[in-house]
Amino acid sequence: MPARNHNKISNSTHHQQPLADFKVGVDNVIFSVDTAQNRLLVLLVMRQQEPFSNSWSLPGTLVRQGESLENAAYRIMAEKIKVNNLYLEQLYTFGGPHRDPREQTNSYGVRYLSVSYFALVRFEEAELIADKVAGIAWYPVKQIPQLAFDHHEIITYGHRRLKNKLEYSPVAFDVLPETFTLNDLYQLYTTVLGENFSDYSNFRARLLKLGFLSDTGIKVSRGAGRPASLYKFDEKAFAPFKDKPLVFI
């Protein structure tokens, strides 16, 4: 039984509340990693309508008649970003009462539920589409401004999912350039998981032992250190691991 009655409408059965009416939105948490600056970024857009007009928010939209949740999520992304092979994964559904001011009986009086979707895109490839929107930007996850609704909470949830994916799947190789040094890979993990997630030499030893990083034979010099080998992710060598549980760090 709900704890409080937020609505004056009474129900024929009296001992239960009437059903809630909903509009359903989709909100997308799009992460990227700026590998040059070792920053984890999230895509934000400036809202142009009430509520929270002129606040930053996740790119989202309300689901239309005849439209699936996924289609709504892809529709709004097609208006915001150009990127190869965008793959949105469902993240979590936020649907508690009071998450949207439009729920008020003196506003529209219906609840707004948000189904969030998640993607990690390659920073260099992604092209933001700024036409006709008040603002669109990659924000460092560490410097997110005040956001509309509960979008902060959605980003926190998305960040947790991203960490998980990095730990358990080869998603890192989707965002690194085709060839990379082991230090580039370590930096990417550090950027997403935080400092001290693992010792560099353990990380290096573990990844090399797994056997799906192949040395290209090419070395690069960066800064003062010794030249470092460039590696490639070897899809073929990874195939036997594909459907097995595996930890990357």
Add this chain to the structure above:
Amino acid sequence: MPARNHNKISNSTHHQQPLADFKVGVDNVIFSVDTAQNRLLVLLVMRQQEPFSNSWSLPGTLVRQGESLENAAYRIMAEKIKVNNLYLEQLYTFGGPHRDPREQTNSYGVRYLSVSYFALVRFEEAELIADKVAGIAWYPVKQIPQLAFDHHEIITYGHRRLKNKLEYSPVAFDVLPETFTLNDLYQLYTTVLGENFSDYSNFRARLLKLGFLSDTGIKVSRGAGRPASLYKFDEKAFAPFKDKPLVFI
């Protein structure tokens, strides 16, 4: 842009569909393992109202005014099952058009979205509440009858999540009795993951090496084999692994 127009109402902007109206349901995928018979079970209830009256379905309900999604999920479970420390985890949201016949314009004309929740409960502890319902039963996942709505799909999704949890978390020890043989543990994994998920001796060696199974010193004889040692899950020895990515098989 949605592919088809399912509704005759036109919109002031013309090139876009009006927003869809939703009721929101919660559906719970409650798994249990009958360790005596090595069967993975899922909880089903017989629907008592249209649509799909007299069909088996997942225990679910529609969200009421002022009620959170979680509260709705716990409310319906409290009417169906008694179990210690039920912990429902959000699984996935199914919200495409045409998933509920009540969506038809000649019925209620609103979409029905389902937020599914998931739990694994200990079979011996769970007590089904049959009062006032036409039917409630544990069904073996391998022998599920025809179900209402897209509940088959929801169970398939839940089963995948359960496999994942068994691979990456110590959830098995929540459903095994307090003391168990390594063979009991292996049987549980086999019941959920399917035959041949791992060789018994590798599984045994891996689990013992991780160091959080403690030998109670007690042995049991079952059938013709040698007496087998009874083990306990050692929470304290597991603590250092708790926030680290880990594979159990």
